[in-house]
Amino acid sequence: MPTEILMPALSPTMEEGTLAKWLVKEGDTVSSGDLLAEIETDKATMEFEAVDEGTVGKILVAEGSEGVKVNTPIAVLLDDGESADDIKEGSSGSSKPAASSEPENKDAAPAPKEAQSGPEKSTTPAPAAPEAADGTRIFASPLARRIAEDKGLDLSQIKGSGPKGRIVKADVEAAKPGAAPAKAEEKPAAAAPAAAGAMPAGPGYEQVVRMYEGRDYEEVKLDGMRRTVASRLTEAKQTIPHFYLRRDIYLDDLLKFRSQLNKQLESKGVKLSVNDFIIKACANALQEVPAANAVWAGDRIIKLKPSDVAVAVAIDGGLFTPVIKDAHQKTLSALSAEMKDLAARARDRKLAPHEYVGGSFAISNLGMYGIDNFDAVINPPHGAILAVGAGVKKPVVKDDGEVGVATVMSVTLSVDHRVIDGALGAELLAAIKENLENPVAMLA
Numbered sequence: 001m002p003t004e005i006l007m008p009a010l011s012p013t014m015e016e017g018t019l020a021k022w023l024v025k026e027g028d029t030v031s032s033g034d035l036l037a038e039i040e041t042d043k044a045t046m047e048f049e050a051v052d053e054g055t056v057g058k059i060l061v062a063e064g065s066e067g068v069k070v071n072t073p074i075a076v077l078l079d080d081g082e083s084a085d086d087i088k089e090g091s092s093g094s095s096k097p098a099a100s101s102e103p104e105n106k107d108a109a110p111a112p113k114e115a116q117s118g119p120e121k122s123t124t125p126a127p128a129a130p131e132a133a134d135g136t137r138i139f140a141s142p143l144a145r146r147i148a149e150d151k152g153l154d155l156s157q158i159k160g161s162g163p164k165g166r167i168v169k170a171d172v173e174a175a176k177p178g179a180a181p182a183k184a185e186e187k188p189a190a191a192a193p194a195a196a197g198a199m200p201a202g203p204g205y206e207q208v209v210r211m212y213e214g215r216d217y218e219e220v221k222l223d224g225m226r227r228t229v230a231s232r233l234t235e236a237k238q239t240i241p242h243f244y245l246r247r248d249i250y251l252d253d254l255l256k257f258r259s260q261l262n263k264q265l266e267s268k269g270v271k272l273s274v275n276d277f278i279i280k281a282c283a284n285a286l287q288e289v290p291a292a293n294a295v296w297a298g299d300r301i302i303k304l305k306p307s308d309v310a311v312a313v314a315i316d317g318g319l320f321t322p323v324i325k326d327a328h329q330k331t332l333s334a335l336s337a338e339m340k341d342l343a344a345r346a347r348d349r350k351l352a353p354h355e356y357v358g359g360s361f362a363i364s365n366l367g368m369y370g371i372d373n374f375d376a377v378i379n380p381p382h383g384a385i386l387a388v389g390a391g392v393k394k395p396v397v398k399d400d401g402e403v404g405v406a407t408v409m410s411v412t413l414s415v416d417h418r419v420i421d422g423a424l425g426a427e428l429l430a431a432i433k434e435n436l437e438n439p440v441a442m443l444a
Contacts (some may be wrong), residue, residue, distance in 0.1 A: 002057055002082060004073040007034070008048055011353040013040045017072060017224065018066045023047070028056045031409040036075070041224065042348040054079050097424040119293045139169035225318035236377050240296075244375055245429050249436050251391045257439045265333060275311070275365050276336045277442075278388060281435035283307035283327035284442055285428055285429050286361060292428040294419050295381040301419055302381075310359040310379065311339060313346045320346035321379055322358040332443070367391060372412040383419035386432065387412040409436075 007017060008016040018040035024030060031053045038047055057078035061068055068074065139154050140148070144167045148155050151172070158175045160167035222230070254277055263270055286293040286307040294303045307328040322342035327335060345351050360383055364376040367390035376387035389410040396406045411432070415425040435442040 003052060003054065003077040003079070005050075005075040005077055007061075007068050007070050007072045007074050008039070010039055010048060011044075011068045011357075012042045014070060014224075016069045017041050019061050019063060019068055020045055021065050022059060024056050026056050026059055030054065030077070031064060043434055044351055046352070050077075052077060054080075057082070064069060093370045094414070133412050136212050139165065139168065140172075144169050146171045148175075192380050202261070204417055211365065223317060229318050232380070238381055240378050240380060242375075242378060243415050243417050243422065245411075245413040245422075245425050246373070247411055247433050248427055249409045249411060249433050250396075251409050251436070254436055254439045255391075255407060261332070268333070270333045270336060272332055272336050274367075274391065275363075275388075276332050276339065278363060278365065278386075279309055279311060279324060279335050279339065279433060280330075280332055281432050281439075281442060282361060282363060283309050283324075283330075284387060284435050285431035287328050288431045289424070289428045292383065292420050292424050293360050294383045296383065296416055296419050297381060304360045307361075308359040310356075310362040310382070311342075312362060312364040312376075313343045315347045315349070320351060321359070321362055322346055322351060323358045325358070338395050363388060367409065375412050378412050378414050378416055382416070384413055384425065384428070387414065 007019075010017070019037060021038040023035045023037055030050045034050045035047050036050050038045055054077040056075060058076040059074070060076065061074040113181055122347075139160065140155055145155070148158070148167075153172060155167055155172075156169055158171050159165075161171055171359045187371065250283055251274070254274070258272055258274065258277065265272070284307070284389065286309075290305075291306075293307065294301050298364065306326045308323050308325045309327045310323045312405070313320045313322060320393075323336060324330070324338055326343070330338070342351065342355065362376075362379050362382055362385040364385060365388040366374060367388050369390075371389050371390040372392065374387050376385045378385050389412075391407045391409040393405055394408045395403055396408065398404050411429075413425060413429045413432075415422075420428070
């Protein structure tokens with residue numbers, strides 16, 4: 001029986017994607033592990049592989065198609081002995097995602113109209129696959145199911161003449177009208193719940209456009225990344241009880257130590273940034289204050305043992321937060337090399353999902369843009385995020401009471417009060433400050 005290949009979920013937040021490029025064509029023979037296509041998710045462009053072997057019998061979704069829902073059939077794979085004739089009226093065989101660990105969705109959306117095969121097409125989706133009284137599935141083409149529903153025919157009473165007994169269009173048209181299956185008492189439809197990841201409520205497109213009638217403007221269509229960023233950050237601000245803790249950090253000792261290290265590492269092609277020290281300081285602080293190394297999990301708190309630190313990376317049209325795992329165990333030069341690699345691949349949208357999922361804590365650094373201080377939005381399920389401003393020379397009162405000049409960096413810790421209380425958050429921020437102001441001890 002022909003096998004439908006479904007649009008896979010290639011990231012935890014993916015609900016739909018763009019079929020950027022087919023790497024096979026109809027008639028090609030594929031084996032398990034062969035690359036089938038390139039898919040643009042909400043975060044990256046990724047290749048995905050065949051799970052089964054067979055022949056590509058029909059491509060259902062054209063190259064470049066946008067907004068293809070996860071678990072929508074995108075192609076049909078034929079086994080030995082099967083031909084294109086077996087799918088000429090639409091595919092209804094078993095459905096398998098190409099390379100996804102997500103469970104099969106029995107309520108998957110039907111293929112788009114332009115992807116449906118056969119001489120007759122309809123804008124009405126085919127009814128769900130029917131079952132006989134004993135619970136076994138009745139195999140029928142989408143067109144046959146649609147016609148049977150329109151005529152009120154019971155498919156369990158029709159004998160199929162298609163491959164392996166499948167009911168096809170001709171069988172339904174030749175069947176004599178019979179009693180339709182009994183319908184359950186109709187009940188008023190309940191209000192549909194808001195879809196997961198739906199855009200926040202607000203003035204609609206038509207309302208906004210009318211406000212700017214006669215003005216010169218350009219419309220920018222939301223891509224998957226921008227839509228995901230919008231929905232997740234709206235969710236974060238609406239559902240996470242943020243509170244904010246601020247400290248000034250003196251950087252002169254760190255800058256001097258960094259300069260010395262970079263001279264020693266120059267021959268190895270390593271150049272440490274202030275951000276590398278910040279990552280290390282936060283990773284160590286999470287070990288020193290383990291109760292703050294935690295995430296919110298709906299009805300409980302999960303405390304992590306390793307320091308997995310996410311770092312925000314701005315890219316064209318959005319941002320990534322790649323995660324450096326076990327950051328507390330890595331040297332500064334190793335952290336620097338890993339961060340440069342992750343940032344470069346993030347800008348090319350080449351990160352794999354496991355590289356930007358997870359972590360308990362995040363860092364967002366806008367100091368290089370001249371921002372003195374700001375409040376960052378927590379990236380759920382993280383317990384906190386550190387917003388880092390620029391290091392600026394300022395007049396300060398020293399410990400001896402004398403007025404002097406110091407390089408001061410302002411940081412703000414945004415904290416989820418469900419996970420971390422005020423005193424615990426203050427303890428964590430104090431540990432970060434201590435590490436950055438005593439960089440030599442941090443490396444001990």
